[in-house]
Amino acid sequence: MMQQVRWGHVNMIEAERRLLANALMDFSNQRFVLLSEACIPLFNFSTIYAYLMNSTQSYIEAYDKDSPVGRGRYNEKMSPHITIDQWRKGSQWFEMDRELALEVVSDQFYFPLFQSYCANACYSDEHYLPTFVTMKFTPKNSNRTLTWVDWSRPGIHPVTYLRPLVTVEFLKALRHGSQCEYNGQSSNICYLFARKFSTDSLIRLLTFAPK
Numbered sequence: 001m002m003q004q005v006r007w008g009h010v011n012m013i014e015a016e017r018r019l020l021a022n023a024l025m026d027f028s029n030q031r032f033v034l035l036s037e038a039c040i041p042l043f044n045f046s047t048i049y050a051y052l053m054n055s056t057q058s059y060i061e062a063y064d065k066d067s068p069v070g071r072g073r074y075n076e077k078m079s080p081h082i083t084i085d086q087w088r089k090g091s092q093w094f095e096m097d098r099e100l101a102l103e104v105v106s107d108q109f110y111f112p113l114f115q116s117y118c119a120n121a122c123y124s125d126e127h128y129l130p131t132f133v134t135m136k137f138t139p140k141n142s143n144r145t146l147t148w149v150d151w152s153r154p155g156i157h158p159v160t161y162l163r164p165l166v167t168v169e170f171l172k173a174l175r176h177g178s179q180c181e182y183n184g185q186s187s188n189i190c191y192l193f194a195r196k197f198s199t200d201s202l203i204r205l206l207t208f209a210p211k
Helices: 013-024 044-052 098-106 110-117 129-140 168-174 199-208
Strands: 032-035 096-097 181-182 185-187
Touching: 013 110, 032 044, 032 098, 032 185, 096 098, 098 129, 110 129
Parallel strands: none
Antiparallel strands: 032 096, 181 185
């Protein structure tokens, strides 16, 4: 039976947990990535596969934001199980290993709190995983996302990249224009995916792919 999912609603997390649960049924699946139809890969399959399979951590962005869109979304009714000091915000686009995925789908304590107290403008898809993982599995998390996105313009949605904006130089900057830590070492490969790209940019992306 199909169920409708609404942006910003807690059923977004319900859907993500269902996706993980189904993917976990295949025991050969060891890493799990959430992407959207507006995401693109920045590297070829073998590079992405090696990066994920050799990683010692998962990739869930989590940070403390003292603002209306951060701590301002916290509901005091979650206390004492989740305090405002433990409340975190982060990107919806995650990557995790099998061990963490099992913990997420089996969580029967923290997720019900979000179902009850993170509604309407709370946007649980930006808070559940960052908060849960920070509270329970900080050492296993890199605390960053693998999906690049441009929030430089004001608004509730990131920049959408149309065909004219897609250039070889732009894609090179996405691939190697950042610095981060990977398995304890400094790296300039911090993002494996990027969003949001419009459908009309596909031909240009395919043209530049070999470069």
